[in-house]
Amino acid sequence: MELPWAEPFKIKMVENIYKSTREEREKWIAEADYNLFNLESRKVFIDLLTDSGTGAMSDKQWSEIMTGDESYAGSASFEKLKNTVQELTGFKYFLPTHQGRAAENVLFSVLVKEGMIIPGNAHFDTTKGHIEFRKAHAVDCTIDEAFDIENMHPFKGNIDLEKLENVYQKHPKEQIPFCLITVTCNTSGGQPVSMENIKAVRELSEKYGIPVYFDAARYAENAWFIKQREESQKDKSVREIIKEMFSYGDGMTMSSKKDGLVNIGGFIALNKEEVFQVASNFTIIYEGFVSYGGMAGRDMAALSQGLQESSEESYLESRVGQVEYLGNKLIEMGIPVQKPIGGHAVFVDAKTFLPNVAKEEYIAQTLAIELYKEAGIRGVEIGTLLADRDPESRENRYPRLELLRLAIPRRTYTNNHMDFIASALKNVYDRRKEITSGYEITWEAPIMRHFTVKLKKV
Numbered sequence: 001m002e003l004p005w006a007e008p009f010k011i012k013m014v015e016n017i018y019k020s021t022r023e024e025r026e027k028w029i030a031e032a033d034y035n036l037f038n039l040e041s042r043k044v045f046i047d048l049l050t051d052s053g054t055g056a057m058s059d060k061q062w063s064e065i066m067t068g069d070e071s072y073a074g075s076a077s078f079e080k081l082k083n084t085v086q087e088l089t090g091f092k093y094f095l096p097t098h099q100g101r102a103a104e105n106v107l108f109s110v111l112v113k114e115g116m117i118i119p120g121n122a123h124f125d126t127t128k129g130h131i132e133f134r135k136a137h138a139v140d141c142t143i144d145e146a147f148d149i150e151n152m153h154p155f156k157g158n159i160d161l162e163k164l165e166n167v168y169q170k171h172p173k174e175q176i177p178f179c180l181i182t183v184t185c186n187t188s189g190g191q192p193v194s195m196e197n198i199k200a201v202r203e204l205s206e207k208y209g210i211p212v213y214f215d216a217a218r219y220a221e222n223a224w225f226i227k228q229r230e231e232s233q234k235d236k237s238v239r240e241i242i243k244e245m246f247s248y249g250d251g252m253t254m255s256s257k258k259d260g261l262v263n264i265g266g267f268i269a270l271n272k273e274e275v276f277q278v279a280s281n282f283t284i285i286y287e288g289f290v291s292y293g294g295m296a297g298r299d300m301a302a303l304s305q306g307l308q309e310s311s312e313e314s315y316l317e318s319r320v321g322q323v324e325y326l327g328n329k330l331i332e333m334g335i336p337v338q339k340p341i342g343g344h345a346v347f348v349d350a351k352t353f354l355p356n357v358a359k360e361e362y363i364a365q366t367l368a369i370e371l372y373k374e375a376g377i378r379g380v381e382i383g384t385l386l387a388d389r390d391p392e393s394r395e396n397r398y399p400r401l402e403l404l405r406l407a408i409p410r411r412t413y414t415n416n417h418m419d420f421i422a423s424a425l426k427n428v429y430d431r432r433k434e435i436t437s438g439y440e441i442t443w444e445a446p447i448m449r450h451f452t453v454k455l456k457k458v
C-alpha cells in the first residue's frame with residue numbers, strides 16, 4: 001500500500017481552546033454586531049479568519065528567539081536573514097520591514113506615482129490600497145477560468161497574456177512601473193501561477209521594457225503546486241523551483257506572516273541597486289534602520305529559520321495536503337467550493353450554498369455567521385462587505401463571487417479539527433433552505449468597512 005502523507009513534526013506544546021455552547025455564541029455574535037472581527041478570540045473554537053501570522057513556530061525557531069542579536073546596526077540576526085533570503089531567492093539586495101504591507105509601502109514609495117497603471121493577477125487588498133492611495137490603478141489580468149469555481153484549471157492564478165499585452169499597448173511604458181505577480185493568488189482562492197506563465201509574463205514584459213515584481217507571501221506553496229502540477233517541473237526540487245520563479249523577476253515584497261512561518265515580519269528583495277538605494281531611505285523613514293526595518297533581532301533570526309523550514313518538501317506536502325483534505329471532505333458532502341483547492345484556504349461559494357438569501361443582505365457574511373453559531377468556527381467574508389462601495393456613486397459593489405474563506409493556519413490544527421469543520425458546515429448545508437434572510441448595515445466606516453462594520457438581522 002502506498003503510504004499517505006503525515007505531518008513531519010510532533011507536538012511539543014499545546015494551547016487549550018474553549019468549545020462554547022450555541023447559546024453563548026448566539027449572545028456573543030449579537031454583542032459583536034454580527035461582525036466576526038469584533039469577536040474576542042477566546043470566544044472562537046477554531047479560528048480560520050486568516051493564515052497570516054497565526055501559525056506555530058518550531059523548536060528551532062524558538063531557540064533562535066533566545067539567541068537573536070538585538071544590536072541596532074550590524075546585527076548577526078540581520079546577516080543571517082539576509083543570507084537566507086539571498087540564497088533562497090537569488091535576489092541581490094534585501095530590506096526588512098515589519099510586515100507585507102509595509103514592504104509594499106516602501107517599494108511603492110519608490111516606484112508608483114499618480115496616474116500609473118499596475119497590471120497583475122488580482123492584487124491583494126492592501127496592495128491595491130497602496131496603489132490607489134497613490135492615485136494609481138491596479139488592473140486585474142487574471143485568467144477568466146479563475147472566476148468559474150467548477151473549472152479545474154491547475155493554475156487559476158495565471159495572468160492572461162492577452163489582457164496584459166492590451167495594458168502594455170494602451171499605455172506608454174513610463175506609466176507602467178511594473179507588472180505584479182502574486183504567488184499564490186490569494187484573491188482568486190490561493191490559486192497558483194505556473195512556471196510557464198511566470199516565464200511568459202517575463203518575456204512579454206521585457207519586450208515592452210517593463211519590470212516584473214512578485215507579491216511573494218505564499219511563494220513556497222506556489223512552488224509546491226508547480227512541482228505537483230507542471231509536467232516539465234516535476235523532477236526539480238522545490239528550492240530549484242523557487243529560485244527559477246524569482247529569476248524571472250526584478251524583486252519581491254514579502255509578508256513573512258505566511259510562508260515565513262512567523263507571527264510578524266516582512267521584507268523586500270531586489271536586483272536593481274538604484275531602487276534599493278531609494279528604498280533604503282524610505283525604510284529608514286517608515287520602518288527603522290535598514291538592519292532591522294521594524295523587526296526585533298530575535299524575530300529576524302526566527303524568520304531566517306522559518307524560511308528554511310517552509311521550503312522543505314515534507315512540510316509543504318502536509319501543509320497543502322491538510323487544506324486539500326478539508327476541501328475534499330466538503331466536496332464529498334456536496335458543498336460548493338472553489339476548485340481545485342487552494343494552498344492556504346478553502347473558499348466556499350456562498351451564493352450557491354445559500355440560494356435564498358438576497359445579495360443585498362450579504363450572503364457570504366450570513367454564511368460566516370451561521371458557521372460561527374453552529375460550531376464556534378470563525379471564517380472570513382470575501383464578498384460584498386469586503387468589496388465595499390463605489391467611491392463615486394457610494395453604491396454597494398457586488399463582486400462576481402460571494403465567498404466564505406476558511407484559511408488554515410500553518411502547523412496549528414489537526415485533521416480532527418478539519419473533520420469537525422466539515423461536519424459543522426454540513427449541518428449548516430442541511431438546513432440551508434431554512435436560511436432565507438441575511439443582515440443589514442447599521443454603521444460602517446467610509447473605507448475598509450468590513451473590519452468595523454456593524455450589522456443587524458433583517
Ligand code: F0G
Binds near residue numbers: 255
Ligand atoms: N499580499 C498578500 C497576497 C496577502 O495575502 C497579504 C495579507 C499581504 C500581501 C499583506 O501582508 O498582512 O503582512 O501586511 N494577507 C492576510 C490575509 C491579511 O488574511 O490574507 P501583511
